[in-house]
Amino acid sequence: xxxxxxxxxxxxxxxxxxxxxxxxxxxxxxxxxxxxxxxxxxxxxxxxxxxxxxxxxxxxxxxxxxxxxxxxxxxxxxxxxxxxxxxxxxxxxxxxxxxxxxxxxxxxxxxxxxxxxxxxxxxxxxxxxxxxxxxxxxxxxxxxxxxxxxxxxxxxxxxxxxxxxxxxxxxxxxxxxxxxxxxxxxxxxxxxxxxxxxxxx
Amino acid sequence: xxxxxxxxxxxxxxxxxxxxxxxxxxxxxxxxxxxxxxxxxxxxxxxxxxxxxxxxxxxxxxxxxxxxxxxxxxxxxxxxxxxxxxxxxxxxxxxxxxxxxxxxxxxxxxxxxxxxxxxxxxxxxxxxxxxxxxxxxxxxxxxxxxxxxxxxxxxxxxxxxxxxxxxxxxxxxxxxxxxxxxxxxxxxxxxxxxxxxxxxx
Numbered sequence: 001x002x003x004x005x006x007x008x009x010x011x012x013x014x015x016x017x018x019x020x021x022x023x024x025x026x027x028x029x030x031x032x033x034x035x036x037x038x039x040x041x042x043x044x045x046x047x048x049x050x051x052x053x054x055x056x057x058x059x060x061x062x063x064x065x066x067x068x069x070x071x072x073x074x075x076x077x078x079x080x081x082x083x084x085x086x087x088x089x090x091x092x093x094x095x096x097x098x099x100x101x102x103x104x105x106x107x108x109x110x111x112x113x114x115x116x117x118x119x120x121x122x123x124x125x126x127x128x129x130x131x132x133x134x135x136x137x138x139x140x141x142x143x144x145x146x147x148x149x150x151x152x153x154x155x156x157x158x159x160x161x162x163x164x165x166x167x168x169x170x171x172x173x174x175x176x177x178x179x180x181x182x183x184x185x186x187x188x189x190x191x192x193x194x195x196x197x198x199x200x201x
Numbered sequence: 202x203x204x205x206x207x208x209x210x211x212x213x214x215x216x217x218x219x220x221x222x223x224x225x226x227x228x229x230x231x232x233x234x235x236x237x238x239x240x241x242x243x244x245x246x247x248x249x250x251x252x253x254x255x256x257x258x259x260x261x262x263x264x265x266x267x268x269x270x271x272x273x274x275x276x277x278x279x280x281x282x283x284x285x286x287x288x289x290x291x292x293x294x295x296x297x298x299x300x301x302x303x304x305x306x307x308x309x310x311x312x313x314x315x316x317x318x319x320x321x322x323x324x325x326x327x328x329x330x331x332x333x334x335x336x337x338x339x340x341x342x343x344x345x346x347x348x349x350x351x352x353x354x355x356x357x358x359x360x361x362x363x364x365x366x367x368x369x370x371x372x373x374x375x376x377x378x379x380x381x382x383x384x385x386x387x388x389x390x391x392x393x394x395x396x397x398x399x400x401x402x
Contacts, residue, residue, distance in 0.1 A: 020282075022280055022282065023278070023280050023283075030279075030280045030281075031279070034235075034238075034279070034281075037235075037381075038381075038383075038384060038387075041381060042378050042379060042380055042381065042384075043354065043378075043379040043380055043381060044354070044379075045379075077224070078231070078232070078235070078381060079223055079224050079231045079281060080231075080235075080280060080281035080282065081221075081223065081281065081282065082224075138395075153244065153245070174391060175391050175394050175395050176394050176395065176398050177243050177244075177390075177391075177394045178243060178244040178245075178246075179243055179244055179387075179391075180238075180239075180242060180243065180244055180279060182239070182383075182387075183239060183243075183387040183390070183391070186239075186380075186383075186384040186387035186388060187387060187388060187391045189378075189384070190375060190376050190378075190380075190384070190388045193376050193377050193378045194339075194376050194377065197377050
């Protein structure tokens with residue numbers, strides 16, 4: 001299982017945002033939604049071997065963790081508005097304050113918590129932190145069963161970076177330019193597709 | 202100059218579409234908008250060395266060609282709705298029926314025409330057609346000053362493929378999976394970034 005963890009420093013942890021002004025009203029949740037598409041959707045199909053975690057640190061009910069599991073998710077459409085509606089409904093689900101991920105829509109799980117809670121649940125799978133200036137992922141011996149951590153437009157905060165380092169996350173980059181998270185995810189997926197070919201389909 | 206040409210078989214050539222139901226009402230212009238973002242935008246910046254051409258074959262006023270020139274474009278925001286509004290306004294511009302690209306917004310040019318009109322204007326720059334199953338772009342000697350042609354979710358129609366072949370377009374693929382156009386663009390940009398590094402910034 002490939003796992004992408006997208007950390008939204010200000011991204012809305014509740015459904016209290018407007019579809020007509022997503023970037024401002026959702027604390028840039030839009031950037032995470034685009035990375036979610038890039039992680040999970042291919043041409044006319046869903047990547048069943050990919051899970052996406054959103055770390056939502058903005059607004060009411062923050063922090064929360066939301067997981068979209070490609071093996072169980074349904075009704076995923078590529079356009080940003082459809083994804084925003086799906087995530088808005090998921091965040092609006094009448095869920096008690098739980099610390100364990102609980103399904104709120106098909107393949108979408110939600111709970112209270114932040115990065116340290118997620119890190120505490122990790123097994124011994126390799127973990128990578130995607131950052132500009134780090135070693136090039138190309139030529140690395142990447143694992144398919146791994147965790148890839150990405151920041152939003154603000155990058156990583158110092159505390160998150162320290163928590164990831166303490167858990168042995170290896171910094172990697174995707175090349176010479178600083179890219180949007182969704183393009184970083186596309187390049188990582190492509191590198192893994194090339195390495196493991198269609199074996200995991 | 203890197204040039205990405207996105208062929209929208211059904212994509213709206215006029216501004217007569219709804220922001221509330223972009224995929225259906227615009228003939229999947231949304232897929233082209235996402236590829237446009239991927240082609241032109243990097244973290245906190247615009248790629249000044251990239252031009253994007255949309256070939257719009259759907260609805261009233263089709264076919265039309267729309268060009269977004271990274272060296273002149275302003276007010277490009279990454280979220281799909283903002284891009285849709287910008288393109289809608291551009292397509293709604295009170296432009297006479299002209300056969301030459303004419304600026305309708307800063308860095309956005311529009312005219313009547315289809316793929317053959319665009320192909321007739323090409324110089325001797327290399328041209329590539331991105332298609333699944335073709336030779337891998339990795340390891341090819343790619344040019345920076347080149348044309349990259351992509352289809353939408355329907356791929357290429359037979360006539361377009363023949364027109365491109367007649368102009369010597371070389372088929373290339375980006376790996377073993379069939380990806381959305383925006384992810385293909387991200388991988389092509391990454392390959393060119395790696396080849397030409399930051400020289401063109």
